[in-house]
Amino acid sequence: MNDVSPFKAATLHDVAKAAGVSLITASRALGNPGVVSAKTIEKVQAAVESTGYIPNLLAGGLKSKRSLMVGGIVPALSVSQFLPTVQALTTELAAAGYQLILGQTAYDAEREESVLNAMIGRQPDGIVITGLVQSQRARDRLRRSGIPVVETWDLSDRPIDMVVGFSHLKVGGALGGYFLGKGWKRIGIASGDDHRARMRRDGFQTTIGRELPTAFVPAPSSLELGRRALGQLLETDPELAAICCSSDQLAHGVIVEALARGLRVPQDLAICGFGNADFGAHTVPSISTVHVDGAEIGRLAAQLIVARCRGEAVAQPVIDVGFRIVERQST
Amino acid sequence: MNDVSPFKAATLHDVAKAAGVSLITASRALGNPGVVSAKTIEKVQAAVESTGYIPNLLAGGLKSKRSLMVGGIVPALSVSQFLPTVQALTTELAAAGYQLILGQTAYDAEREESVLNAMIGRQPDGIVITGLVQSQRARDRLRRSGIPVVETWDLSDRPIDMVVGFSHLKVGGALGGYFLGKGWKRIGIASGDDHRARMRRDGFQTTIGRELPTAFVPAPSSLELGRRALGQLLETDPELAAICCSSDQLAHGVIVEALARGLRVPQDLAICGFGNADFGAHTVPSISTVHVDGAEIGRLAAQLIVARCRGEAVAQPVIDVGFRIVERQST
DNA sequence: CTGTTAGCGCTTTCAG
DNA sequence: CTGAAAGCGCTAACAG
Numbered sequence: 142m143n144d145v146s147p148f149k150a151a152t153l154h155d156v157a158k159a160a161g162v163s164l165i166t167a168s169r170a171l172g173n174p175g176v177v178s179a180k181t182i183e184k185v186q187a188a189v190e191s192t193g194y195i196p197n198l199l200a201g202g203l204k205s206k207r208s209l210m211v212g213g214i215v216p217a218l219s220v221s222q223f224l225p226t227v228q229a230l231t232t233e234l235a236a237a238g239y240q241l242i243l244g245q246t247a248y249d250a251e252r253e254e255s256v257l258n259a260m261i262g263r264q265p266d267g268i269v270i271t272g273l274v275q276s277q278r279a280r281d282r283l284r285r286s287g288i289p290v291v292e293t294w295d296l297s298d299r300p301i302d303m304v305v306g307f308s309h310l311k312v313g314g315a316l317g318g319y320f321l322g323k324g325w326k327r328i329g330i331a332s333g334d335d336h337r338a339r340m341r342r343d344g345f346q347t348t349i350g351r352e353l354p355t356a357f358v359p360a361p362s363s364l365e366l367g368r369r370a371l372g373q374l375l376e377t378d379p380e381l382a383a384i385c386c387s388s389d390q391l392a393h394g395v396i397v398e399a400l401a402r403g404l405r406v407p408q409d410l411a412i413c414g415f416g417n418a419d420f421g422a423h424t425v426p427s428i429s430t431v432h433v434d435g436a437e438i439g440r441l442a443a444q445l446i447v448a449r450c451r452g453e454a455v456a457q458p459v460i461d462v463g464f465r466i467v468e469r470q471s472t
Numbered sequence: 473m474n475d476v477s478p479f480k481a482a483t484l485h486d487v488a489k490a491a492g493v494s495l496i497t498a499s500r501a502l503g504n505p506g507v508v509s510a511k512t513i514e515k516v517q518a519a520v521e522s523t524g525y526i527p528n529l530l531a532g533g534l535k536s537k538r539s540l541m542v543g544g545i546v547p548a549l550s551v552s553q554f555l556p557t558v559q560a561l562t563t564e565l566a567a568a569g570y571q572l573i574l575g576q577t578a579y580d581a582e583r584e585e586s587v588l589n590a591m592i593g594r595q596p597d598g599i600v601i602t603g604l605v606q607s608q609r610a611r612d613r614l615r616r617s618g619i620p621v622v623e624t625w626d627l628s629d630r631p632i633d634m635v636v637g638f639s640h641l642k643v644g645g646a647l648g649g650y651f652l653g654k655g656w657k658r659i660g661i662a663s664g665d666d667h668r669a670r671m672r673r674d675g676f677q678t679t680i681g682r683e684l685p686t687a688f689v690p691a692p693s694s695l696e697l698g699r700r701a702l703g704q705l706l707e708t709d710p711e712l713a714a715i716c717c718s719s720d721q722l723a724h725g726v727i728v729e730a731l732a733r734g735l736r737v738p739q740d741l742a743i744c745g746f747g748n749a750d751f752g753a754h755t756v757p758s759i760s761t762v763h764v765d766g767a768e769i770g771r772l773a774a775q776l777i778v779a780r781c782r783g784e785a786v787a788q789p790v791i792d793v794g795f796r797i798v799e800r801q802s803t
Numbered sequence: 804c805t806g807t808t809a810g811c812g813c814t815t816t817c818a819g
Numbered sequence: 820c821t822g823a824a825a826g827c828g829c830t831a832a833c834a835g
Contacts, residue, residue, distance in 0.1 A: 150618070152827095152829085153829065154829095162805080162806095163805070163806050163807080164806090164828095165806065165807080165829095165831095166806070168829070168830060169830090172830080176804065176805090177804070177805085181804085181805085193613070193616070195589060195592050195593050195617075196593050196828090196829085197595060197829070198593040198595075198829095199530050199595050199827095199828080199829090200811090201828075201829050201830065202811090202829090203530050203534055203811045203812070203813090203827090203828080204811050204829050204830045204831070205811085205829080205830055206811080210573070210594070218549070218559040218562065219555055219556070219559055221552070225550070227574075228549040228550055228576065231549065231576050232576060232578075235576070235587070238590075240573050240575065241573065242571050242574070243544075243571070243572045243573075244562075244566075244571065245559065245562050245563060245566070256566070258526060259571055260571070261526050262527050262528065263529050263530060263541070263571065264529075285524070286481065286526075287481070363751070364750065364751040364754045364755075393751070394754060397755060397756055400756060419694055419695065419696065420695040423696050483813085484813065485812080485813095493821080495813085495822090495823095496813095496815095496821080496823080497822075499813070500814095500820095503813095508821085509821090512820085512821085527813080528811090528812055529813095530811095530813090531812035531813040531814085532812075532813050534812080534814090534826095534828065535812085535813055535814040535815065535826075536813080536814055536815075537827080
């Protein structure tokens with residue numbers, strides 16, 4: 142036995158020969174056992190064991206037009222907001238026999254297109270993408286590919302195909318209402334510079350009723366960027382009473398920096414995040430935030446894709462999973 | 473134009489017809505332009521544009537035995553230690569035209585095997601897996617598949633094929649030496665219950681020279697589990713002077729809980745983590761930890777796979793990326 | 804219930 | 820430099 146594969150991997154042909162049946166009968170025994178006699182199935186399964194056969198899904202997919210793969214596209218894996226979505230997506234898809242192909246766009250429209258092309262070329266049975274696809278070219282190409290597409294983490298009246306998410310404008314609006322209700326006047330914003338964070342900021346400012354001092358940080362945000370953002374904001378207005386952050390990482394950084402500067406949170410400075418990251422409930426003070434069920438988004442997206450692949454009609458191609466404000470100690 | 477794909481996606485056949493050349497010439501113009509005249513290439517490229525052709529990589533892979541896909545296997549995406557590795561792996565592979573297929577084992581040997589089978593069936597050109605594959609059955613199957621395999625985040629004299637990582641035993645030993653050097657006597661351990669965390673604990677205890685009170689938490693660890701772990705440890709020994717944690721998340725939780733109980737860190741309780749998560753440098757106090765270059769592991773793994781696929785011999789199939797202790801305020 | 808035939812879309816021979 | 824033929828490993832369609 143060598144380092145190089147000792148003998149060619151067994152094919153269905155080998156299995157059929159070992160079981161003494163025809164190729165197609167072996168195929169059916171494995172893929173559609175209902176139409177094959179129990180005795181035959183047994184023989185084929187024994188042959189599978191003895192040959193160590195693993196089906197070549199690429200070959201099967203070529204003929205059957207079902208690759209059993211689904212493309213998943215995120216800006217970057219390190220954007221932890223999307224992690225529960227990707228994780229749930231992967232798990233839910235695996236349970237149905239599908240595997241996820243991962244693509245990263247780095248928040249770059251060009252990369253997004255090239256990733257999409259690489260995906261389409263692999264004939265996935267579905268594509269799940271975080272956010273709405275921005276470029277019209279890509280939208281058209283995707284629509285014309287005929288592949289089921291689920292856009293996530295946002296909402297749209299005219300999705301490419303299906304969408305599972307929530308309204309960032311409404312999140313911003315709800316946060317604005319919450320800040321107004323608290324009576325805070327001097328309000329600042331620490332925000333990622335990506336599209337969705339900007340939408341939340343828009344909703345927030347609309348409800349507050351005016352432009353607010355904003356520290357933009359490059360996405361993906363982090364604790365470190367939060368610390369810096371507070372520095373910037375306090376230079377603009379040292380009397381700030383409350384800050385609305387576009388992520389819990391950012392909020393955490395703002396809190397750490399505020400405490401380091403001797404400010405009390407929330408008495409001197411109230412801070413709110415977004416995303417309900419798991420650490421937020423356990424910091425001191427704990428972080429008020431907006432909860433979105435990212436895992437549920439992933440599960441629903443997987444279900445939509447799987448349903449489509451089974452040829453079932455999807456009754457509800459636009460699913461709003463909503464959100465809720467989680468009040469903790471930092472406000 | 474309907475919801476269903478308006479016309480069948482263009483195939484290379486369509487491109488060839490549009491360009492007025494044979495199928496194979498079109499194929500070569502795209503895949504091996506060196507052997508085709510410039511004029512022909514131009515015609516073919518124009519035809520690609522006009523037809524919107526996207527190559528079917530599944531079909532190509534079936535014949536050429538190069539799927540341009542690489543399997544990546546992690547316990548769970550939420551284990552943030554591996555995130556930089558997966559991210560770098562995906563990016564580096566994408567640059568070489570490969571896409572990553574993701575698999576999650578949930579720290580479960582059975583799931584690991586089924587994930588491996590699902591991967592192998594998709595004929596990846598390589599498989600990168602976090603940790604060493606435990607089950608001998610899976611190791612054999614993987615070896616016999618002839619697929620290049622890189623095990624990561626650990627080290628072994630006898631990898632399945634290649635390995636990029638570092639010695640967890642040595643990390644534990646180095647931390648033990650560091651703790652001894654600080655003169656701490658009453659030492660506790662907060663550790664995930666996974667294989668690698670246990671190895672670090674073994675190395676740590678061996679250097680310290682005795683069994684230490686340990687709070688095991690189920691992997692993946694988190695800030696919350698760290699808070700609980702400290703509770704457990706202080707019940708065992710209220711006089712603990714230092715705690716060695718198997719992750720920065722855990723260390724962060726222990727710190728938060730210690731502060732909440734009125735303990736000063738590090739004066740009353742010194743705390744060390746592992747992994748050098750990005751938040752660790754910015755918490756108050758900042759977290760002493762062990763740095764491992766996870767992104768580098770991903771890049772190296774990708775390079776090994778790509779080199780193998782090009783038929784290059786890999787001179788160094790066991791790569792130790794090392795580690796270093798990062799001293800911060802928490803010790 | 805089982806088998807034969809054809810062909811998915813592409814690339815690798817082998818010939819010009 | 821270009822082409823024709825063959826077939827990767829599997830499954831859909833149609834027969835028995």
